[in-house]
Amino acid sequence: MISQLSWKIGGQQGEGVESTDRIFSTALNRLGYYLYGYRHFSSRIKGGHTNNKIRISTKPIRAISDDLDILVAFDQESIDLNAGELRPGGVVVADAKFSPTLPEGIQARLFAVPITAIAEELGTSLMKNMVASGASWALLGLPIEVFNQAVEEEFGRKGPAIVEKNIEAVRRGSEFVLEQAGGPLEEFKLEPADGVQKLFMIGNEAMALGSIAGGCRLMSAYPITPASEIMEYLIKKLPKFGGTVVQTEDEIAAVTMAIGANYAGVRTMTASAGPGLSLMMEAIGLSGMTETPLVIIDTQRGGPSTGLPTKQEQSDINALIYGTHGEIPKLVVAPSTIEECFYDVIEAFNLAEQYQIPVIVATDLQLSLGKQSCDVLDFDSIQLNRGKLIEGELPALEENRMFKRYEFTEDGVSPRVVPGMKYGIHHVTGVEHDQEGRPSENALNRQKMMDKRLGKVQSLRVTNAVKVIAEDPTADILIVAMGSTGGTIEEARDRLTQDGVKTAHVTVRQMHPFPNELLEPHLQSAKKVVVLENNATGQLANLIKQNLGYHDKIQNVVKYDGTPFLPSEVYKACKELN
Numbered sequence: 001m002i003s004q005l006s007w008k009i010g011g012q013q014g015e016g017v018e019s020t021d022r023i024f025s026t027a028l029n030r031l032g033y034y035l036y037g038y039r040h041f042s043s044r045i046k047g048g049h050t051n052n053k054i055r056i057s058t059k060p061i062r063a064i065s066d067d068l069d070i071l072v073a074f075d076q077e078s079i080d081l082n083a084g085e086l087r088p089g090g091v092v093v094a095d096a097k098f099s100p101t102l103p104e105g106i107q108a109r110l111f112a113v114p115i116t117a118i119a120e121e122l123g124t125s126l127m128k129n130m131v132a133s134g135a136s137w138a139l140l141g142l143p144i145e146v147f148n149q150a151v152e153e154e155f156g157r158k159g160p161a162i163v164e165k166n167i168e169a170v171r172r173g174s175e176f177v178l179e180q181a182g183g184p185l186e187e188f189k190l191e192p193a194d195g196v197q198k199l200f201m202i203g204n205e206a207m208a209l210g211s212i213a214g215g216c217r218l219m220s221a222y223p224i225t226p227a228s229e230i231m232e233y234l235i236k237k238l239p240k241f242g243g244t245v246v247q248t249e250d251e252i253a254a255v256t257m258a259i260g261a262n263y264a265g266v267r268t269m270t271a272s273a274g275p276g277l278s279l280m281m282e283a284i285g286l287s288g289m290t291e292t293p294l295v296i297i298d299t300q301r302g303g304p305s306t307g308l309p310t311k312q313e314q315s316d317i318n319a320l321i322y323g324t325h326g327e328i329p330k331l332v333v334a335p336s337t338i339e340e341c342f343y344d345v346i347e348a349f350n351l352a353e354q355y356q357i358p359v360i361v362a363t364d365l366q367l368s369l370g371k372q373s374c375d376v377l378d379f380d381s382i383q384l385n386r387g388k389l390i391e392g393e394l395p396a397l398e399e400n401r402m403f404k405r406y407e408f409t410e411d412g413v414s415p416r417v418v419p420g421m422k423y424g425i426h427h428v429t430g431v432e433h434d435q436e437g438r439p440s441e442n443a444l445n446r447q448k449m450m451d452k453r454l455g456k457v458q459s460l461r462v463t464n465a466v467k468v469i470a471e472d473p474t475a476d477i478l479i480v481a482m483g484s485t486g487g488t489i490e491e492a493r494d495r496l497t498q499d500g501v502k503t504a505h506v507t508v509r510q511m512h513p514f515p516n517e518l519l520e521p522h523l524q525s526a527k528k529v530v531v532l533e534n535n536a537t538g539q540l541a542n543l544i545k546q547n548l549g550y551h552d553k554i555q556n557v558v559k560y561d562g563t564p565f566l567p568s569e570v571y572k573a574c575k576e577l578n
Contacts (some may be wrong), residue, residue, distance in 0.1 A: 011074030062487020141184030288328025311562030412456030
C-alpha cells in the first residue's frame with residue numbers, strides 16, 4: 001500500500017475535465033484524504049488543452065508532485081503533453097475513440113476504454129467524464145459507494161433520472177477497466193485515510209469567506225481571471241448576511257465605489273488581477289490621501305498586458321508597492337496558505353480601518369485557484385476592530401468650524417465619522433488639505449500632513465509578517481520566498497537534508513512596509529540566501545536588497561514560464577548553488 005498518489009485528467013476545455021476533477025476530489029475528501037490540486041487551463045471559454053492534477057495523501061501536503069501515477073486522457077494531445085510526468089509503471093486511462101498510443105520511451109500501462117461509446121449508449125456523450133472517472137476510481141480499489149454519493153451531490157439538482165444515468169456511466173467505466181486490468185491495481189492501493197472530512201477549497205473561496213467573517217457587506221468588482229471566483233462566491237453567500245455584490249462596468253468604477261462605500265461606513269472590498277490593479281492606481285492614491293479604508297485583493301497572474309491570464313506568476317510586487325503616483329501609506333500582505341487567505345482578509349479589514357489606509361492582499365494564481373485541504377477555521381477567534389470610527393455623539397462645533405477629520409494626533413490616526421453624523425461635517429478632497437479637509441497649499445501644513453500619513457504605518461506589522469518555517473542559524477542555505485511556494489520548498493528541503501545540506505526557510509508575508517527588523521536576523525546568520533520567486537527580474541530579492549542589503553549573500557532562483565515550481569526544481573537549484 002502507498003501513502004500518496006498523483007492523478008491527472010486532461011482534455012479539451014469544455015469537455016467536462018473540471019467537473020470530473022471536482023467529483024473525483026470530493027469523493028476522496030469524503031474518505032478523509034489530504035488533497036492538493038493544480039489547474040492548467042487556457043484563457044478561453046472553450047477549446048484548448050486543459051488538465052487538472054490532484055495529489056492525494058494520508059498526510060498534509062502543500063505542493064504539486066514532480067511525477068504522475070495515473071493519467072486520464074480524453075484525447076491524444078493530453079497523452080503527448082503529460083505522459084512525460086508518468087513514473088515508470090504508471091497508468092493511462094484513455095478514450096478508445098482516438099486509438100490512443102504512448103509516446104516512445106514511456107514505461108506505463110495503457111487502458112483504452114470506450115469512454116465516449118459507453119456514454120453515447122447511455123444517451124449522451126456528455127457523460128463520458130463519468131465513465132472516465134469510474135474507470136480510474138476502480139483501479140484504486142476505493143469504495144464505489146462514496147464516489148456515487150459525490151455524483152448524486154453533483155447532479156442531484158437535475159433530478160433522479162440524471163443521477164441514475166451518471167451512476168450507471170460510472171459503473172460501466174469501472175467494470176470495463178477492471179476486466180482489462182484483472183481487478184484493482186495493488187501497486188496503487190492507498191493506505192486508509194483518517195476518515196475525517198477536511199475543508200477543501202481554493203484560496204479565492206477562503207478569501208471570500210474571510211471577507212464575510214470580517215464584516216464585509218459589499219463587494220464591487222469587475223470579473224477577471226484569476227479573481228472572478230471571489231465575486232462568484234460572494235454573489236451566492238453575501239445576501240444571506242444582508243450584503244450584496246455589484247458588478248461594475250470596469251475596475252475604476254469598482255475601486256471608487258469601494259472607497260465611497262467605506263467612507264459611508266460599510267466594510268467594502270474589491271478584487272482583481274494585474275491589469276485591473278493598474279487601472280485602480282489613481283483611486284488607490286485617493287484612498288491614501290483621504291485616509292479612507294480600502295481592501296483590495298490582487299490575484300497575481302502572468303503579465304504584462306493580457307500576458308498569461310491563466311498561468312502562475314508573482315510579478316506584481318513592484319506595482320503593489322510603487323504603482324501609485326506620489327507617496328501614500330499602504331499595507332501589502334501576501335498569504336502563503338489557504339488558512340492565511342482566510343485570516344489575512346479579516347485582518348486586512350481591521351487594519352484598513354485602524355490605520356485608515358488601503359490594504360492590498362496579494363495572492364498568486366496557484367494559491368487563488370489551486371484547490372487543497374486546509375485546517376478547520378477558528379471562527380471563535382475572530383474579532384472586528386473599527387479603529388477610531390466614532391459611533392457616539394460629537395460635541396457641538398464652534399461657529400464657522402468643521403469636524404477635524406484629519407486632526408494631527410500622536411499616533412497619526414485621526415477620528416473618523418460617517419456622513420450625516422451631527423457635528424461631523426468636513427471636507428473630503430483628493431487635494432492636499434488641512435485638519436478639517438479644506439484645500440491647502442501651505443508648505444508647513446503639507447509637510448505635517450505627509451509626515452502624519454506616512455508615519456502612522458511605519459511600525460505596522462501583520463501577524464507573522466515574516467513566517468519562520470524552519471530555523472537553523474548554522475544552515476548552509478536560507479531559502480526566502482513568498483506566496484504559494486512554501487510546501488514545495490519544504491519537500492525540496494527534505495531531500496536536501498538527506499544529502500547533508502542544512503537549510504532554513506522563511507516566507508515574507510508583509511511586502512510593505514517592509515519588516516526589516518524581522519527578516520534581518522535570518523539574513524545575518526545565513527551563509528547563503530536563496531530567494532525563490534515566480535518572476536523574471538527577482539522582485540522580492542531586489543526588495544530585500546533595497547531595504548537590507550546583503551547583496552553578496554543573495555542568489556536569485558526565478559521561474560517565469562507560467563508554471564509553479566516543482567520540488568525537484570527547488571532541490572536542483574539549491575544543490576547547484578550550495
